[in-house]
Structures are given as structure tokens and as C-alpha cells.
Amino acid sequence: MKKIRFGIIGLGNQGNNYIKRFENGQIENGEISALCDVNPVKIEKVKNRTPLKNIVYFDDYKKMLDSGLVDAVLVETPHYQHPEIAIECLNRNVNVIVDKPAGVYTKQVREMNEVAEKSKAHFAVLFNQRTTAVYRKMRELILSGEIGEIQRVTWIITDWFRTQQYYDSGSWRATWSGEGGGVLINQCPHQIDLIQWVVGMMPKKVRGFCHYGKWHDIEVEDDVTAYFEYENGATGVFITTTGEAPGTNRFEVSGTKGKVLCEGGKLYINKNTADSQEFSKDPANTFGGGKLLGQMVEVETDGKNPAHAGIINNFANALLGLEEFFVDGKEGIKGVELMNAIELSGWKGGEAVTIPVNVDEYLEELNKHRKASRLKIVDDGVVADTSNTFGSGSGV
Numbered sequence: 385m386k387k388i389r390f391g392i393i394g395l396g397n398q399g400n401n402y403i404k405r406f407e408n409g410q411i412e413n414g415e416i417s418a419l420c421d422v423n424p425v426k427i428e429k430v431k432n433r434t435p436l437k438n439i440v441y442f443d444d445y446k447k448m449l450d451s452g453l454v455d456a457v458l459v460e461t462p463h464y465q466h467p468e469i470a471i472e473c474l475n476r477n478v479n480v481i482v483d484k485p486a487g488v489y490t491k492q493v494r495e496m497n498e499v500a501e502k503s504k505a506h507f508a509v510l511f512n513q514r515t516t517a518v519y520r521k522m523r524e525l526i527l528s529g530e531i532g533e534i535q536r537v538t539w540i541i542t543d544w545f546r547t548q549q550y551y552d553s554g555s556w557r558a559t560w561s562g563e564g565g566g567v568l569i570n571q572c573p574h575q576i577d578l579i580q581w582v583v584g585m586m587p588k589k590v591r592g593f594c595h596y597g598k599w600h601d602i603e604v605e606d607d608v609t610a611y612f613e614y615e616n617g618a619t620g621v622f623i624t625t626t627g628e629a630p631g632t633n634r635f636e637v638s639g640t641k642g643k644v645l646c647e648g649g650k651l652y653i654n655k656n657t658a659d660s661q662e663f664s665k666d667p668a669n670t671f672g673g674g675k676l677l678g679q680m681v682e683v684e685t686d687g688k689n690p691a692h693a694g695i696i697n698n699f700a701n702a703l704l705g706l707e708e709f710f711v712d713g714k715e716g717i718k719g720v721e722l723m724n725a726i727e728l729s730g731w732k733g734g735e736a737v738t739i740p741v742n743v744d745e746y747l748e749e750l751n752k753h754r755k756a757s758r759l760k761i762v763d764d765g766v767v768a769d770t771s772n773t774f775g776s777g778s779g780v
Contacts, residue, residue, distance in 0.1 A: 388479075388700040389417035389453060393445045393469055394460035395426040396554075398483055402458055402692070407436060410693040414700040418453045420445045445469060449476050456480065456703065458510075458696070462556045463488050463564050467496040470713075474503035481508045481699055484573035486716025488564030489750055490724050491743040493717045500714055507713035508699055513574040514581060514711065515694040517685035518651040522637070522644050523582040525653060525683070532641030532659050537583055537612065537620035543631030544571050551602050554762055558602035561757035564750065566596075566604030567626050568723045577719040579622060583637060586718060587612035587620060587725075590737050594730030599627025603758055610726045622726075642678060654680040 390406070392399050399421070406416050420442040421427050427441050442448040449457070449472060456479035459469045467487040473480035474496075486509050487493040500507045513519060525531065556562025563570060580586050595607040606627050612620035625631075635646040640662075642655035655678045656663075663669055663676055690697065695711060702709040721739060724746045729737040731749050 386413075386704065388414045388703050389455045390414050390458060390696075390700075391418035391420065391448050391454035391456070392416065392458045392460060393420045393448070394462075395419060395421040395423070395430055396460065399426075399458075399460035400430070402460065402696070403430065403434060403436070405693050405696070407434060411696050411700065413704055413706070414456075414696060418442060418448050418451065420448045446472060449473060449478055454478060456506075456699065459483060462562060463569060464562075467492040470496050470507065471499045474499045474505050474507060477503055477505045479506045479699070479703060480713075481510055481696065482713065482716070483510045484577070484716075484719075485509075485569055485723065486713070486720050488569065488720070489743070489747050490717060490721045490741055491747050493720045494743070497714045497717055506699070506703065506709060508695065508709065508711045509713050509716035510692065510695050511574065511577050511581075511711050511716075512692045512695050513578055515688075515690045517687055517689055518646050518649065519578055519582055521651055521683055521685045522635075522646055523584070525644055526582065526637060526639075527584050530641065530653065530655070531637065531639030531643055532656075533616065533661070534583060534585070534614070534618045534637060534639050536618060536636075536638040537579065537614075538637075539575060539579055539621075539635045540623045540632045541572065541575050541635075542623065542625050542628045543633045544626055545629040545631060546571075546600070546606075546626040548600050551600055552760075552762065555760045557760075558600070558604050558606075559757045559760065560603060560750065560753035562760075563604065564754075565723070565727060566602065566606050567624050568594075568605060568608060568726060571626060572624050573719055573723070575622075575624070576722050577716075579620070579635075580718050580722060581715075582635075585614055585616075586722065586739055588615050588739055589613040590722070590725040590729055590739065591734050592726035592729035592737070593734050594727065599625065603753075605727070605730065608726065608730070610729075644683075645680070651683040651685060652680050653683050654678050 418440045457473050459466055459482045466482045470480050470482050551558045558566055591611040593609045594605040596605050598607045600606050607625040610622040637644050640660045645652045656676045698710045701707045721741050725737045725739055725741045728746050
């Protein structure tokens with residue numbers, strides 16, 4: 385059977401992580417035909433390490449796209465470059481998977497989505513956490529109405545402690561000019577995507593309380609608490625940091641008929657005996673809250689967690705007509721917009737920001753921070769082992 389020829393742009397931590405997945409045979413109907421990085425040191429390191437053969441190396445990604453050697457591309461560069469490179473792929477009708485996040489600011493992601501609408505190529509974002517069994521099942525339960533009308537969404541995700549050396553390991557890391565943010569845009573894009581994908585709705589109003597360089601010597605946020613308000617009256621809280629150990633990963637959604645809870649890699653449901661709002665309106669139930677209470681039980685899932693390889697395999701198989709595409713890249717804008725709303729509110733001292741976010745206001749404020757961003761001189765040729773960093777589906 386024909387295999388999809390993949391090119392990888394960016395041979396840093398993530399790029400090497402995906403190369404290893406091809407080396408280990410995790411990508412069944414795909415093979416690497418080309419690799420690209422502007423840093424010759426990274427290219428030489430891959431050449432000297434990988435057992436894969438017949439790979440052509442490039443130091444200019446546009447030359448790689450024009451070479452005719454690739455059917456699809458994985459974009460593993462710093463965040464600001466994701467939309468730019470994706471647009472070049474889409475304009476050439478080259479299929480592309482962009483690693484998270486889809487971009488740094490909503491305006492550039494809108495432009496990318498507009499190009500995607502016109503392109504014949506397929507476009508995805510590497511939302512590997514959407515493949516996780518507990519999150520897929522959680523979404524299914526919520527959207528099917530098992531817990532009724534959503535009332536509250538709470539996610540405490542603080543279990544990705546990072547050291548100062550981690551932040552010092554790359555010139556682009558934890559800077560407004562190089563990365564465009566901190567814990568929100570690096571570690572949390574998967575969770576920011578999931579909190580709207582699993583629940584099935586976006587907040588309409590956001591307040592963000594961000595601490596910049598609270599636990600590390602960095603200029604971006606490393607501690608965030610965000611408050612959400614939804615169209616139906618529900619509220620939500622999202623808490624994250626890279627400065628806390630031991631951390632917590634607890635995702636809970638409450639509704640009028642019960643709640644679902646994801647923690648410790650397991651999913652639980654507690655269903656009320658009746659809809660709480662209907663129960664409340666019954667004059668016979670003055671002090672009868674106890675009658676509502678059900679029992680917390682573990683929910684069985686299919687146990688399948690294909691993660692990063694699952695997204696790439698699906699993309700290759702879908703291009704070959706073997707299955708449907710799991711992720712539409714245009715959905716990546718939702719997470720970026722939510723991150724932008726939290727960040728913008730943080731810059732404004734916690735003032736409420738409505739969604740859709742004012743894209744020009746956000747970009748103007750971001751550019752002010754980029755202009756004042758610190759310059760870091762670091763050896764960017766170093767590639768770290770990220771194999772143990774994916775416990776929460778975190779960024780690297």
C-alpha cells in the first residue's frame with residue numbers, strides 16, 4: 385500500500401519526538417521523506433542519530449514544500465511561525481498538521497483558516513488529547529445530556545512543574561517575542577482546547593488573573609486563574625501553573641442531573657435521582673436535597689489512548705481514504721481565542737473580556753509586550769528528551 389510521505393519542519397524537542405515515532409514504527413501508513421531546520425547543528429544531530437534512510441534535508445522549508453518530496457507536513461517550530469508555515473503549505477495544496485497551538489494570536493489564525501477554506505489540502509492541529517479515552521467519553525456523556533444543563537466547569541491543572549533551567553534552555557522560551565506567552569500558550573493549549581471541546585460550548589465572558597514570572601525568572605505568565613461565564617448562565621474556573629509541586633489534574637463538570645469528574649486518569653459520574661432544577665421547583669421538597677443524591681461510579685471507556693501517533697495515523701489514513709479526519713484544523717482558533725481572552729484580561733487587571741475577542745486590541749497589547757521583551761542568548765542547538773513530559777498532554 386502507498387504510504388504518505390511526511391516532511392517535518394523544525395527539529396527541536398517536538399520534531400525529534402515525532403521522528404522517533406516514525407523510527408519506532410508507530411505511524412503505519414506514513415514515512416519521513418524530508419526534514420527541515422534553519423539550524424545546521426540540529427540537522428547534523430538527526431543525520432548522525434536516525435536509522436531512517438532516504439531522507440532529504442533542507443534548511444529552507446519553502447524549498448522543501450516546492451521539492452515535490454512531501455505529501456504532508458508536520459510543523460514543529462516556535463508558535464509564531466505556525467500560521468505562516470501552514471499558509472505556505474495550504475497555498476501549495478500540501479497537507480499540513482500544525483502542532484499546538486494553532487497560533488499565538490487570533491488574527492493570524494483567522495487568516496490561516498481563510499486560506500484553509502480555499503485550499504484543496506487538508507489541515508489539522510495536533511490535538512492529541514482529544515484521542516484520550518476519558519475525554520472522549522466525558523464529551524459523549526455531556527453532549528448526550530447525561531448530566532443535564534451545565535452549571536459549572538472547573539479544571540485545576542497544575543501538575544507540570546518546570547524548573548528555571550527548563551526556561552533557560554531556549555532563547556525563545558518564556559518570552560513575549562519568541563513564544564508569545566507562558567503556561568497558557570505552551571503547557572495548556574490542549575486543556576484550553578478540551579475545556580471547550582469536551583463541554584461543547586465556549587465562554588462568552590472571561591476574567592483572567594495572571595502572574596508574570598511569579599515562580600521563575602521569566603517575563604511571561606507562570607500562574608493563572610481564569611473565570612468563565614457562559615451563555616446559558618453556567619460559570620467556570622481554570623487554574624494552572626508551572627510553579628507547583630505536587631500538582632493536581634482535576635476536571636469536573638456539574639449539571640442539573642449530576643456531574644462528571646476526570647482525575648487520576650479515570651472518569652467518574654454521579655447522577656442525581658432527578659433534575660435538580662425541577663426538584664427545586666416542587667413545593668413538596670422543602671428540605672429534601674438528600675433525595676437527589678446519587679453515587680459516584682467509575683465510567684467504563686474503550687481504553688484507547690493513541691495520542692500523538694493516533695492523530696498522525698488518522699491523518700495519513702484519511703488522506704488514503706481509509707477513515708474520516710478526526711480533527712479539523714480550523715477548530716484550533718477556539719483555543720487561541722480563549723487563551724487570548726484570558727491573557728488580555730490579565731493585562732487589564734482582571735477586567736472582563738468578551739468573546740469573540742477584539743483581535744486588534746489583543747495584537748496591539750501583545751506587540752507592546754514583544755517590543756519590551758528580553759533578549760536571551762542560549763545554545764538553541766540543544767535537544768532535550770521530552771519522553772516523560774506528556775503526563776498531562778503538556779507542551780514542551
